[in-house]
Amino acid sequence: METFGPEKSFYQGLIQAAVGLCHFCNGNLRGAVKLYHSSRDYMKKHGPLFLGLDQNRFWNDMEKCFAPLLTAQAPPRDAAPAEDLIPTIELTPPPADWPDPAAFLEEE
Secondary structure: OOOOOHHHHHHHHHHHHHHHHHHHHHOOHHHHHHHHHHHHHHHHOOOOEEOOEEHHHHHHHHHHHHHHHHOOOOOOOOOOOOHHHOOOOOEOOOOOOOOOHHHHOOOO
């Protein structure tokens, strides 16, 4: 919400890619395909390497993961991503210091 400039659309695309993957895992196949395409559109405006993410590799991995939905006229209703094909985000170079996730969690 507080990001502006080119980073904003990149982050929007990255978030949509993650939500699309969640939809795929939860069986919302139409939503998964829709977010796959819109997230790719958001992110393709940026170069192949943006904020440390190799987009060519990321989208190649996403395409492999989403292949059952992208290549079929009517994918089976029980289609789910193959766990070994779910993309991971790798940054080059990696951040020098990752934040502590506990700092973002509210106490119960």
